[in-house]
Amino acid sequence: MAEVSNKQVKLRDYVVSGSPKESDMVVTSTTTKLKLPEGSKGVLVKNLYLSCDPYMRGRMSKSHDISYVEPLKPDSPIAGYGVARVLESGDPNFKEGDLIWGITGWEEYSIINEIHTLFKIHDTDVPLSYYTGILDFIPPFLPSLQPNKGLNLSLYLFTLTPLPSLQPNKFVGMPGITAYVGFYEICSPKKGEYVFISAALGAVGQLVGQFAKLSGCYVVGSAGSSEKVDLLKNKFGFDDAFNYKEEPDLDAALKRYFPEGIDIYFENVGGKMLDAVLQNVREHARISVCGMISQYNLEQPEGVQNLMNLVWKRVRMEGFLVFEHYPLYPKFLEFVLPHIKEGKIVYAEDVVEGLESAPAALIGIFSGRNIGKQVVVVSHE
Amino acid sequence: MAEVSNKQVKLRDYVVSGSPKESDMVVTSTTTKLKLPEGSKGVLVKNLYLSCDPYMRGRMSKSHDISYVEPLKPDSPIAGYGVARVLESGDPNFKEGDLIWGITGWEEYSIINEIHTLFKIHDTDVPLSYYTGILDFIPPFLPSLQPNKGLNLSLYLFTLTPLPSLQPNKFVGMPGITAYVGFYEICSPKKGEYVFISAALGAVGQLVGQFAKLSGCYVVGSAGSSEKVDLLKNKFGFDDAFNYKEEPDLDAALKRYFPEGIDIYFENVGGKMLDAVLQNVREHARISVCGMISQYNLEQPEGVQNLMNLVWKRVRMEGFLVFEHYPLYPKFLEFVLPHIKEGKIVYAEDVVEGLESAPAALIGIFSGRNIGKQVVVVSHE
Known part of the structure; x- marks a missing residue:
């Protein structure tokens, strides 16, 4: 099988303190075979939309102290919420052509092995990028997100609230269901x-x-x-x-x-x-x-x-x-999707085109440059 | 009809500021016919128990500013919550022998014309003085107590909370239903x-x-x-x-x-x-x-x-x-009366005997002398 080019946004090295800078990231290109490894139980996806969120600042630090979610790996593509198309699946729950949202990489193509972080998109009659924002709901799959398990929710929450270097009033994830x-x-x-x-x-x-x-x-x-x-x-x-x-x-x-x-x-x-x-x-x-x-x-x-x-x-x-309030998610979708389709709910997005624009877009949310949810389009397909 | 002696505790004059003193009241004796005036629609009662409450301080001032409930009248018996026996009734809702609680006078015998302030005691299997305390509930008969009528509740409440001259942690009325x-x-x-x-x-x-x-x-x-x-x-x-x-x-x-x-x-x-x-x-x-x-x-x-x-x-x-929460009062009584009768609920009263002791008892609640609800026994019958 022929290899294709795969543009990536990588973290250069951990950010020690303060706001991240564009130079903390690097846009590079590699090549990849559009094929899952033999025996893989993951999925190969083509990334479409990526989400820029304040909690990502925490993952750019090495220390677990300021982020329960584990740190990103330097010299690897940044990980974050996104919307993608399945190209090949080693898991029976997903098949070629499916649209999914969940944790993916800041690159054109990703192999996702943590398939429990992925959710199939059933309703495609709304802008797909909304699944990184108004329709987003981080499900309680991470141990830290499951209530009644004795884990320290507030540690996790710290990653959802602005760090000292962040601007207030910015987007902290899951706005739709939170508002609901x-x-x-x-x-x-x-x-x-x-x-x-x-x-x-x-x-x-x-x-x-x-x-x-x-x-x-x-x-x-x-x-x-x-x-x-x-x-x-x-x-x-x-x-x-x-x-x-x-x-x-x-x-x-x-x-x-x-x-x-x-x-x-x-x-x-x-x-x-x-x-x-x-x-x-x-x-x-x-x-x-x-x-x-x-x-x-x-x-x-x-x-x-x-x-x-x-x-x-x-x-x-x-x-x-x-x-x-995870059990309310289906009820929320049932309520909100018709309103979105009928244009009765306005949802503001600040959309930039292309992975090259991703580092500046991510930095921008920490200085309040964006108006609306910051999204990066990787591909319109 | 022969006259009987009627001991009374009167307010000497309005208290201008600070805590009231015993000398602001005077214990006197008069005589009264044990008979309602011709055509009266009130009730003639024999007082049994009187309640000493912080809100009474407000009524001892002339100004309406510090008490929504109207001021007491100097040289008249002090008015307050009490328990009494009906001797004669001009109202079809009450008859001779009934036990009632409500607003009465600090004296041995009273004629009460404001009969809408009175409530019949049905359950006499608990200490009757409890109707001035744990079983007390000021019903919303005063205009100021009726919600949704646009009246200023907080003004009224001021009379239920300690004035600057009062001791904190003292009794503010209706403790039973409030706790419930x-x-x-x-x-x-x-x-x-x-x-x-x-x-x-x-x-x-x-x-x-x-x-x-x-x-x-x-x-x-x-x-x-x-x-x-x-x-x-x-x-x-x-x-x-x-x-x-x-x-x-x-x-x-x-x-x-x-x-x-x-x-x-x-x-x-x-x-x-x-x-x-x-x-x-x-x-x-x-x-x-x-x-x-x-x-x-x-x-x-x-x-x-x-x-x-x-x-x-x-x-x-x-x-x-x-x-x-007035509608819950019957439910509260149903809950609390059996517990009181079985001795499962302790209710502390600080009881003094006789109208002569009433001024000191009332003054005492402002300096925190009492432990438990302050009650004056006028008569055990």
Whole structure:
């Protein structure tokens, strides 16, 4: 069999500290036979889309201390979530022509032996790249992801939350199901309720806002730039939005945007914003705590003072981790796929073409350059 | 009809500021005909037990600012919760001989015209004084107590929480149903779970601890003196207890008492204790927020820093006000009465005899002199 060229993006060496740089990666080309080795139980795939995610920073460090997921190997193709076409399969669950998503390599062709990390794509009527984003759900196949096994979930989570060198408000994986669980399961929204979302242009926030509109709620989001505020109002259909950096008094801002108070707060930032929300909750408000990204880079978290309002207003505040809601994934797909197909849900992607662009795209998410989920197209087939 | 003597405790004049003093009240005697006025639709009662409650401080001030419930009248008998026997009734719902509880006067005989504040006692197989305490439930008959009517509940609540001049950890009314709702409805306890209660010798805390033991939980309480710690362990059946004033490091203390972590926290104090609990919650813990008494006298509440643990541990934290759970009152009685009769629930009362002792008893609750609900016996009949 003839060999074909196989472009690859490799990690040059472990990143010791700080943000990774483009020069930490190298784009090279090798050749490969488009054939599985004799007796292989893996799959040979052609990669189509690759996902750039903040957690990948952790895997670029040698130490296990900052990432439960094992480090990448220097001088090997970077591994990450992607969408691919099966060219040959040694496993009965996959056959030639299948579309899959899961952990693959940053290269044109990969042989994947860890086939338990792969999932067949059944619905191809939506952009395939969405399987690295809105439709993504890291299933609990890794030991660290299985609840009730005594493993330290928070270690794993560390890889999903920004490291000190990362920008807040960036994409942390599984935004679709996270927004779904955090909004529908935790908040029990009712038509006409007042919903506030912080970090609203984050991958999760923008979806929560759209879900809330679908549920007939009034939705206001906060974000950190006027460009983002415009997008929230004009692209994502929020009823209103504001730039929190331009509001010296968050309590006053919320009173302006919610004269009737807040029924549902989707909490992504914590600290002062949470305190201001607590001053503006309505009776029986629900606060879904998804994250507190404003606090991650602080040595000491800010103190939240207005918790007694949980009593006065009879408020439920609940944290969740999406891993635990794995059984809801089919229900989520059933809910979200029709909306995507009908164009009722907007999902923002920042797409670059070609593996050559991949290192810059990955670096970009750490400086907040992207607007929307960062995706690399390897091939349109 | 002959007149009988009627001893009374009157408010001498409004208390301007600070704790009330015995000299703010006067014990006098008058005479009364044991007969309702012609055409009265009220009831004539013989008072048996009177309740001393912190909220009464508010009624001793002239200003409505510090108490939604209207001020007492100087030179009139003090009004408060009590248990009484009906001697004559102008209302078809009550008849001679009935035992009632509700708002009555600090005197031997009262004519009560506000009969909508009265409730008939059906179960007389428990100490009648319990109807001023563990079995007490202020029903939503006052406009201020009816939810969804747009009235300012927090104003009313102010009268139920200690004023600046009051001692924390004292009795704030309706402890039985508060403990019941806050523990069973909010915490959904399961056998074998680890329960922590702050202000555990408070009227609510001591009952939550006993309910938790009845549910097969492991229960530890914190309190502010070694005498109280002894009572928790030896009288109220807590598995363990500690004096928080002797613990410079609350996190370390909780790690010592809960090496496995805390499943349920019944929150009565807030601030540093809540922060320490958040460092020791188990996965899926529930925090029932009943009050934050450590914070009421502070100009600025302490900041709570460890709220991100709500996410890591998937914790639900929920505030409640017992008023909203009025429909559960019959269910609560059905639950608690048999336990009281069988002696499975200990309810601490601090009982003094005679109206002459009432002023000192009322003053005592503001300096923390009492251990248990303060009750005055007017007559054993």
